[in-house]
Amino acid sequence: MADAMIDRPVIALRDVCFTYRNASEPALRGVTLTVGRGEFVVVMGATGAGKSTLAKCLNCSIPQFHPGTLTGEIAVLGRSLAGATVSDLAGHVGLVSQDFDAQLFSTNVRQEVAFGMEQLGVARPIMQQRLIEALALVGLSGFEKRDPGTLSGGEKQRLAIAALLALEPAILVCDEPTTDLDPLGKAAIFEVLAALRRQGGTILLIEHETEAAEHADRLVLMADGRIVADGAPATLLRDVARLEQLGVRPLDLDRIGTTCGWPDRPDIDEAARRLSATPQIPARIASIASPDGARRAANDDSRENEPPLLTAEGVEFTYPSGQRALAGVSLTIRPGECLALIGQNGSGKTTLAKCLNGLLRPQRGAIRLRGVDLAAMRLDSVAADVGYVFQNPDHQIFADSVGEEVAFALRNFGIDPHAIASRTEVALAAVGLAGCESADPFLLGKGERQRLAVASFLALEPAVLILDEPTTGLDYPEQRRMMDLLARLHARGMTLIVITHTPWVVGHYAQRGILLENGHIVFDGPMRELFAREELLERCHFRVPDVTRLGHRLGFTPLTVDELLRVVRL
Amino acid sequence: MYLYLDRNTWVHRLHPLVRLFGMVAVFVAAYVVERPVWQLPIVAVLTALLVWTGAIANVYRLRYLFGIGFVMTLLIWTLFYGPDGDPPLLAVGPITVSHTSPVYALGMALKLNGFLAAGLLFLSVTRIEEFAYALSRVGLPYRVGFTMTMAFRLVPVFVDAAGTVIQAQRCRGLDFDRGGLWARARRYVPVIVPVVMGALRRADQMAMNLDARGFQASTPRTVLEPYVMRRGDVAVALLLIAGVVAYLILWWSGALTLRPRGLG
Numbered sequence: 001m002a003d004a005m006i007d008r009p010v011i012a013l014r015d016v017c018f019t020y021r022n023a024s025e026p027a028l029r030g031v032t033l034t035v036g037r038g039e040f041v042v043v044m045g046a047t048g049a050g051k052s053t054l055a056k057c058l059n060c061s062i063p064q065f066h067p068g069t070l071t072g073e074i075a076v077l078g079r080s081l082a083g084a085t086v087s088d089l090a091g092h093v094g095l096v097s098q099d100f101d102a103q104l105f106s107t108n109v110r111q112e113v114a115f116g117m118e119q120l121g122v123a124r125p126i127m128q129q130r131l132i133e134a135l136a137l138v139g140l141s142g143f144e145k146r147d148p149g150t151l152s153g154g155e156k157q158r159l160a161i162a163a164l165l166a167l168e169p170a171i172l173v174c175d176e177p178t179t180d181l182d183p184l185g186k187a188a189i190f191e192v193l194a195a196l197r198r199q200g201g202t203i204l205l206i207e208h209e210t211e212a213a214e215h216a217d218r219l220v221l222m223a224d225g226r227i228v229a230d231g232a233p234a235t236l237l238r239d240v241a242r243l244e245q246l247g248v249r250p251l252d253l254d255r256i257g258t259t260c261g262w263p264d265r266p267d268i269d270e271a272a273r274r275l276s277a278t279p280q281i282p283a284r285i286a287s288i289a290s291p292d293g294a295r296r297a298a299n300d301d302s303r304e305n306e307p308p309l310l311t312a313e314g315v316e317f318t319y320p321s322g323q324r325a326l327a328g329v330s331l332t333i334r335p336g337e338c339l340a341l342i343g344q345n346g347s348g349k350t351t352l353a354k355c356l357n358g359l360l361r362p363q364r365g366a367i368r369l370r371g372v373d374l375a376a377m378r379l380d381s382v383a384a385d386v387g388y389v390f391q392n393p394d395h396q397i398f399a400d401s402v403g404e405e406v407a408f409a410l411r412n413f414g415i416d417p418h419a420i421a422s423r424t425e426v427a428l429a430a431v432g433l434a435g436c437e438s439a440d441p442f443l444l445g446k447g448e449r450q451r452l453a454v455a456s457f458l459a460l461e462p463a464v465l466i467l468d469e470p471t472t473g474l475d476y477p478e479q480r481r482m483m484d485l486l487a488r489l490h491a492r493g494m495t496l497i498v499i500t501h502t503p504w505v506v507g508h509y510a511q512r513g514i515l516l517e518n519g520h521i522v523f524d525g526p527m528r529e530l531f532a533r534e535e536l537l538e539r540c541h542f543r544v545p546d547v548t549r550l551g552h553r554l555g556f557t558p559l560t561v562d563e564l565l566r567v568v569r570l
Numbered sequence: 571m572y573l574y575l576d577r578n579t580w581v582h583r584l585h586p587l588v589r590l591f592g593m594v595a596v597f598v599a600a601y602v603v604e605r606p607v608w609q610l611p612i613v614a615v616l617t618a619l620l621v622w623t624g625a626i627a628n629v630y631r632l633r634y635l636f637g638i639g640f641v642m643t644l645l646i647w648t649l650f651y652g653p654d655g656d657p658p659l660l661a662v663g664p665i666t667v668s669h670t671s672p673v674y675a676l677g678m679a680l681k682l683n684g685f686l687a688a689g690l691l692f693l694s695v696t697r698i699e700e701f702a703y704a705l706s707r708v709g710l711p712y713r714v715g716f717t718m719t720m721a722f723r724l725v726p727v728f729v730d731a732a733g734t735v736i737q738a739q740r741c742r743g744l745d746f747d748r749g750g751l752w753a754r755a756r757r758y759v760p761v762i763v764p765v766v767m768g769a770l771r772r773a774d775q776m777a778m779n780l781d782a783r784g785f786q787a788s789t790p791r792t793v794l795e796p797y798v799m800r801r802g803d804v805a806v807a808l809l810l811i812a813g814v815v816a817y818l819i820l821w822w823s824g825a826l827t828l829r830p831r832g833l834g
Contacts, residue, residue, distance in 0.1 A: 065778045090784035101727070102775035105720065107574055107697040114794035119784035121792050128794070149572065163783065359737055380743045388741045395731075396738040398763035408760065412743030442767070456742060 008078045010171055010202050011035035011058060016072035017225075018053055018062060027053040029225035030072070037170075040193075040203045042213040042233070045222035046247025047445060047475040051206045054222070055175040058204070059095040060086045077170055091120055094164030096174040098473075100153060103160035109135070109151075110144040112159055116167045127166075134162040137199075138192050152345060154185025158192055165196070172196065173204045178212075179473050182345040182501050184541040208475055210249050213237060221246055234265055249476040249504070252546040255561045260568060268546060272553035275568065284567045285556045307370070308332045309463060309495055310356055310386070314365035317351050317519075325351035326362065327519035335463070338486075338496045340506045340527070343516035344541040349499045352516065353466045356497065358382035384413050387457030391468040393449040396456070402428065402444070403437030406456045413460060427459035431485055447478030451485065464495040471502055483509050503545045507531065507559040515540055532557040572726055573693040579623045581691075585803040586700035587707050588810075589692060595810040596688035600681045602821035604828045606673060609680040616687045625694035629687065636686060640679045647675030670828055677828075698723050703797060712791065720776075728769055735764045 011034065018028040028050045035041050043051050056062040063070050064086050074081045077092055097103065106112040113134055117127045135141050138158040143151070148159055157177055164172065174193070178186040190212065193203055205212060213219045213233045221229040221236060223246050229236055237243070240250040240258045253271055257264075266274065275281055310333040317326040325348045333339065333356075341349045354360040355367055358374045367374045374382055390396060399405040406424040415423065428434050431451035436444075441452055450470060457465060467486070471479040479502070487509055490496050500506060506513065506527065513530035515523040517540050523530050530537070531548045551558040558564040581589070596612060603609050620626040629636060652668035660667040696704075698719040705715030736746075739760045746757055780786075820826050 059782055061778045061782070064781075065774065085786070086778060086781035087784060087786040090782055090787060093782075095782055097775065097779070099772075099775055102772055103779045105723070105776070105780065106699060107572070107723075108576070111697070111699055111794070116783035118791050118793055119787050119789075121787075121789040124792060124794065124796075127792065131794075145576065147572070147576065167783070354737075357741065359741065379740055380745060383741045383743060388738075390734070390738045390741075392734075394768060395735050395764055396742065396760075398760045409742035412745070460743075 009034040010037050010077055011204070012073075012075040013054075013057070014073040016057065016070070016074055018057065018068055018070045020053075020066060020068040023068070026225055027068075028057070031225070031227055033220065033227060033230070035171075035202060035204060037202055038197075038200045039218060040197045040216045041205070041218045041220060042216040043204065043206045043220045043222060044208070044210070044213060044246075044248045046477055047447065048224075049222040049247070050225040051222055052175050053225075055095060055173045055204070055206055057081075058171070058173050059089050059093045060084050061095070090116065091167040092170055094161075094167065094169035094172045096157070096161055096164060096172065096177045098176045098179045100156040100160050100180070103163070104148045104156060107147060108144065109140060109146050109148060109159055112148055113163050113166045116163055120167065130166045130168070134166040137165060137195055138162040139188065152185065154181050154188050157181060157185065157189055161189075161192055171202045171204065173206075175206045176208065177205075178207070178209065182541065183543055184344050187541075208249075210237070210243075210251050214251070221248065223247075238265060247475050247477045249479075252504075252561050253550070256547070256550070256564060256568070259565050268550050268553065271550055275550075276554055278568075281554065281567065285554060304334075306334050306336075308368075309335045309370060311368045312352070312356065312365065313368070315352070315355055315362040315367060316364035317348075317355060317360060317362045325519055326355065328365070329516075329519070329521055330365075331514065331521060331524055333464070333495060333497070335495055336490070336493050337512055338490045338510055339498070339512040339514055340510035341497060341499045341514050341516065342501070342506060342540070342542055347516040347540070348519040349516055350468060351519075353388065353468060353497060353499055356464075357386040357388045357466055359388065380413065384460050385462050386464045386466065387460060387462040389450075389453050389457055389465065389467045389470065391470075391472055393446075393453040396453055397441045397449060399441060401437060402433060402439045402441050402452060405441050405452060406459050409456050410459055423459045423461075427455040430458055430489070431455040432481065445478075447474045447481065450474065450478075450482060454482075454485065458489070462494075464497065465489065466497045466499075468499045469501065470498065471500065471505055479505065501542070503543060503548075504560075507545050507548065515542070527559060528557050531559060572723065573628050573690065574697055575624050575628070575694050577624055577695075579695070580802075581619060581623050582695045584695075584806060585797055585799050586696060586704040587797075587799070588803045588807050589696050589700070590704040590708070591807060592810055593688050593692040595814045597685060598814050599817040600684035600688070602817055603681065603826045604674060604677045605826055606676045606680055608817075608820070608826050609677060609684060612684050613680060613687075616684065616691060619691055620687060620694075623691065623695050625691050628690050628694050632686075632690065636683055639682050639686065643679040643682050644675045647678045648672050651675060674828055693722060700797070703793075713785065716785075724769075724772075727772070728765060731768050732761060732765045735761050738764075 013031050013033045016028055016031045017026050019026040031050070031054060043054065045051055053062060056066060057074055058076060060081055062068070076089065104112055106115055110131065113131050114127055117130065135143065138161055140155065140158055140162060148156060151159060178189050181189065186209070193205065194215070197203060207213070216233050218230065219233040219236045220227055228246065237251060237254050238258065240255050243250045253268065254265065256271065257266065312329050312331050315326050315329045318324045329352055341353060343349050351360060355362050358377065358379045361375060369382060369385060397405060399408060403424055406427055407420050410420045410423055424437065428436060431454050433448065433451060433455060441449065444452060470482050474482060483505055486496055486498065498510065510527050512525065513523065513527045514521055515530060515537070522540070523533065523536060531544050534544055534549065534552060537544055547558055547561045547564050551564055596616065600609065600612050620629055648667055648671050649665055651671045651674055652666065656668035656670045658666045659669045701719045702712065702716040705718065706712045744757060744760060746754060817826070
């Protein structure tokens with residue numbers, strides 16, 4: 001099938017419209033797109049722009065699994081998809097989705113990769129050869145006998161890709177494959193895609209991470225079900241204002257380059273050379289870095305006199321499986337702090353956070369809330385003071401209405417029924433969901449559900465709020481909205497502990513950084529000092545934002561693009 | 571996380587069909603026995619195999635299930651089983667324990683644990699792929715067999731999800747230990763709803779992903795590692811047949827029952 005289509009586009013959509021059943025608005029509105037063999041196309045846009053719908057059309061899961069009204073023409077490898085099924089496209093179009101667990105069915109890696117080939121009747125010798133090649137391409141050679149359930153998130157996603165690659169699809173469609181991965185996992189996926197591209201594979205990648213578009217052949221921008229731009233990434237990425245308007249986070253260097261009026265897109269070293277050639281800049285750095293540092297230091301000093309809110313003393317925790325998650329962690333958190341817990345998956349961040357709110361009891365050491373050992377407290381009395389917002393809001397949402405969802409915790413804690421309505425109203429207003437009390441929580445968008453989860457804890461008026469990766473799965477505008485909400489709460493005096501992998505979130509919002517590695521705290525201090533230690537962070541697989549890397553070449557440590565631009569524009 | 575134990579014992583290497591047959595053979599043999607003493611050979615063989623294969627670790631994981639099942643069965647049959655005309659052994663108020671019932675109850679408890687142990691042993695030594703293959707060999711369509719075996723893979727996934735949901739709701743003050751039975755049962759609604767919703771979403775995604783890997787393809791399937799019936803497999807199968815036939819003959823002769831067959 002594939003060999004006969006060399007001169008034609010491998011993907012051709014003409015005027016495609018799709019409306020999900022029971023939806024009032026179309027998800028795709030007249031999409032026309034062609035992709036040539038061997039092209040690497042990145043599709044970006046805000047949530048609801050139609051990116052995932054587009055991906056699902058390419059392997060026929062729309063309309064087979066997601067019924068609705070589909071019009072227009074879709075051709076893959078020169079054949080119309082009218083009347084085709086997902087099964088018909090197995091081996092031609094591979095679709096990698098965000099949820100890697102839903103893509104794995106077998107009890108070992110070898111069997112997982114072979115699964116699709118067995119279904120398609122591939123001969124044994126060919127199957128064995130492809131199995132070796134696919135695992136080598138995704139860097140999982142030697143993992144053949146491992147149970148997929150024991151792999152890390154990144155490894156699971158690479159296995160899912162290998163299982164599809166073994167079918168030798170002409171097209172690989174990846175729908176936000178790195179969303180649930182830590183930086184190490186993300187980097188590995190992008191390496192796999194780069195290797196596949198070198199081998200001439202056609203890739204359509206849907207991503208929220210703008211960095212993914214840098215090395216693509218084409219960047220397609222979508223909004224409101226339409227393709228609004230389609231061109232070279234180097235050109236489109238420089239249009240900072242338009243990207244922000246479309247809900248795509250502009251890259252640090254593009255924001256700086258646009259402000260400085262650079263006609264091209266230099267790399268970090270070239271950007272540093274240009275900036276340091278400006279005579280005033282070194283002097284400006286010296287003048288701006290000190291007061292800023294002094295302000296933060298003063299801020300910290302003022303807290304030194306306050307009694308600790310939460311303390312951990314030599315905390316050790318080992319899971320029943322024998323995995324040692326915390327190996328003697330000690331820290332002090334004072335009222336009003338905003339700190340980021342960072343470190344790669346498995347470093348102990350979530351375990352530490354769960355110990356801090358009493359969900360997990362350490363085997364050694366003690367956690368104290370206002371001086372009282374949590375071991376002597378009931379979980380519900382701790383939970384009212386130390387809220388814990390889980391990463392996935394769908395792990396808690398169950399009620400018929402948004403108002404009930406927020407009131408649930410208040411009732412559990414025996415709050416006066418008269419106060420429940422007012423507290424619910426205040427909490428929903430704080431997260432931007434005022435007036436949504438009677439809405440069905442299951443019909444809200446992911447960002448709204450995440451904010452609802454925050455509201456259900458805010459209503460309890462806790463002293464500390466712990467958030468486990470609150471921006472995961474959200475697009476850039478929703479990420480901003482969530483973090484701005486947290487910044488407002490912090491400004492009102494709430495103590496925040498945020499677990500995150502997102503460098504720009506850390507740089508923009510956190511004051512203090514705690515870096516964990518293998519259950520140990522390897523750094524605890526002001527964010528700027530942590531970002532200054534680029535090598536330490538890289539060892540823990542955390543890459544500082546490009547603006548910080550650029551700043552280091554200039555001799556200071558900016559946390560945000562705005563900080564650097566203040567130096568540049570003075 | 572899963573019951574399957576990746577070992578390389580002789581039992582693991584048996585043909586999947588023989589392993590399935592072995593489980594069914596234990597079910598049949600244990601089922602026809604009433605006298606506890608005749609359950610003992612089955613218990614002995616199962617225990618030896620559980621220890622040999624390492625599946626005894628799974629028995630330990632599920633020790634409460636075995637323990638509660640044994641005690642409850644023993645209790646219920648002792649208290650409520652009594653063949654007509656059986657003289658009483660003990661009478662306390664309205665409850666009368668007959669002479670036969672404790673022995674019968676012990677047989678039933680051993681039978682139940684035998685079923686559990688045989689199923690556990692099978693799942694501990696059999697991959698879901700092998701299970702699906704064995705089911706297809708006994709005539710079940712491959713897709714039906716695979717879908718059935720997926721349940722075994724998904725149960726632990728849902729148990730994990732339920733654990734996370736329970737933690738999330740406990741953070742919102744949900745106390746599962748407070749109140750009477752009905753109040754406690756109602757408190758599980760905030761756990762059940764997110765777990766079920768998640769399960770439905772997962773099932774939908776898995777169905778699509780299975781199809782995308784050719785699960786519904788009309789082409790004849792091939793297998794990466796074909797299962798070959800060797801002489802050892804045949805020998806074990808013959809041994810199992812002999813064992814089941816022996817138990818059936820004993821049952822027919824009345825040696826396994828506490829009273830002659832047909833007398834209730």
